[in-house]
Amino acid sequence: EADIYQTPRYLVIGTGKKITLECSQTMGHDKMYWYQQDPGMELHLIHYSYGVNSTEKGDLSSESTVSRIRTEHFPLTLESARPSHTSQYLCASSVVASGGATYNEQFFGPGTRLTVL
Amino acid sequence: KNQVEQSPQSLIILEGKNCTLQCNYTVSPFSNLRWYKQDTGRGPVSLTIMTFSENTKSNGRYTATLDADTKQSSLHITASQLSDSASYICVVSDRGSTLGRLYFGRGTQLTVWP
Secondary structure (H helix, E strand, C coil): CCCEEEECCEEEECCCCCEEEEEEECCCCCEEEEEEECCCCCCEEEEEECCCCCCEECCCCCCCEECCCECCECCEEECCCCHHHCEEEEEEEECCCCCCCCCCCCEECCCEEEEEC | CCCEEEECCEEEEECCCCEEEEEEECCCCEEEEEEEEECCCCCCEEEEEEECCCCEEEECCEEEEEECCCCEEEEEECCCCHHHCEEEEEEEEECCCCCCCEEECCCEEEEEEC
16 A cells, blocks of 8 residues: 555535645655546546656646645645536655656545535 | 547446456557556556557456457457446557657446346
8 A cells, every 4th residue: 555645535625615625645755746637537647756856747737737746745626616517636756766657656646535515 | 540449339248257348549659558447436447558569458357358450459358246336448559759648438338237
């Protein structure tokens, strides 16, 4: 079991609210990721980070923003939540392999199920 | 376009029976293929990872195979248990970037009945 944590696990909020989904890992991994997953659908990468002060947009356009001030912490923020943001949000981390990686294994958190009314 | 297709979409089997899940991919250049198990409301957990040179890998009752020539993989579950009920996701990584981008299938939803 990987040491990657997400809070809250479930969140129900009203439209227009600002929310922050927390993600932290204790493995010292450099790379961290946020995915969005709808029921029965594949995971879509929305943000990733190579390390502290590095953030990049993923494949799926998202109105959320992220920050990486500390290695272990990668929070995701929605300034004004809308019903279209209802989804499951999964955080993951992986270690950067030096000298040319054969692969980097991603470890996933338990997810946050967000419902915007 | 890099894609990962899984079949069947859903599967119901009786406890104790075996089953095989399929994965076809078009990801290139290929780096590795992983199978994840995702319980309802949880994050995916890695079962196996296979690189280009590997054609089979086992993890307990789970055995994955890889045919890099035909770009196909299968996950075989032996003597299924009720706890095997979950979504099984095939994930392929490319080696075209330092990120090691992952391409996810939609998963096969397996239900094991007593």
